[in-house]
Amino acid sequence: MTAITDPFQELALVSIQAKGGTAYQFAGIIDEISPSIGDRDIEGKPLINGGRIVKKTPQTDHELKLKIYPTSINMIDGSDLIQGFFDVDANWDDTEPLSSTNTHNQEIFQVCVAWCNDKTKMLTANGTSTLGTQARRIILKEARMTSYKDSFDDMLVSAEVTFKAPAFDINGTGTLTYQSNEEGGSTALVSVTAYI
Numbered sequence: 001m002t003a004i005t006d007p008f009q010e011l012a013l014v015s016i017q018a019k020g021g022t023a024y025q026f027a028g029i030i031d032e033i034s035p036s037i038g039d040r041d042i043e044g045k046p047l048i049n050g051g052r053i054v055k056k057t058p059q060t061d062h063e064l065k066l067k068i069y070p071t072s073i074n075m076i077d078g079s080d081l082i083q084g085f086f087d088v089d090a091n092w093d094d095t096e097p098l099s100s101t102n103t104h105n106q107e108i109f110q111v112c113v114a115w116c117n118d119k120t121k122m123l124t125a126n127g128t129s130t131l132g133t134q135a136r137r138i139i140l141k142e143a144r145m146t147s148y149k150d151s152f153d154d155m156l157v158s159a160e161v162t163f164k165a166p167a168f169d170i171n172g173t174g175t176l177t178y179q180s181n182e183e184g185g186s187t188a189l190v191s192v193t194a195y196i
Contacts, residue, residue: 005134005183008115013125014066016081017195018089019108023126026078031158032067033113035138037176038167059167062176064111064140066161073098081161084109085148109143110195111163126192134183139192140165142175 014030017023038060044052070080076094083092086102093099114129114137116122121130129135140163147162165175181189 006117008117008134008136011115011117011119013112013114013116013122015112015125015127015192016084017110017112017126018084019110020196021089022076023110023112023124023194024076024078025124026066026068026081027125028078029068029070029080030066031069032065034065035113035140036063036065038062062140062143062165062167064113064138064143064163066163068159068161070157070159073100081145081159082148085145085161106144109145109163110192111138111140111143112192113138114189122189128191129181129189131188132183132185133181133188135181135189137179137189137192139177139179140175141177141195142166142169 012027012033014026014033015023016026040059041057043055043057045055046052068081070082072079073082074094075081075083075092083100084107086100088105088107112125114122114125114135116129116133116135118133121133122135125137143163143165145161146164149160151158151160168174179189181187
């Protein structure tokens, strides 16, 4: 029988990597994480005998929303995500004074979110957990940042950022992976493969 362990709470890690780029860590500016798996709906088609046949609806897109508190516009040091919304990573500015202007470019990302109740046992969302550590991770690939909404509610600068990905890539491979590891065992979550 599997040991009962505590629910994940308070602590989470987020890494975001542009395709072919570097994975950057963003947990220090994030307040809320809201993943939404694409629905796999069906529709019952009535038959003249009173029966039904099931028509499957193609799975809808996955979404991942983050509420962040940006402290500059620097994406490279994990202070904000606006540069990822405006342009591709080759054009991100990390030289003061920072500047970013919207373009027609749209980057493709891999976003990793990990939960571990002991932050000393898993240091990055895309990294390895310590052996025998309870951990859970979501990996979303082929994601595009589709929305960045600034706010000054409660007199505090924040933004709601939305990543969206199709349920499958062009080859029919799934774009969303869930992983977990139990407490007290001899295994661990392994590092996520670089997104190239």
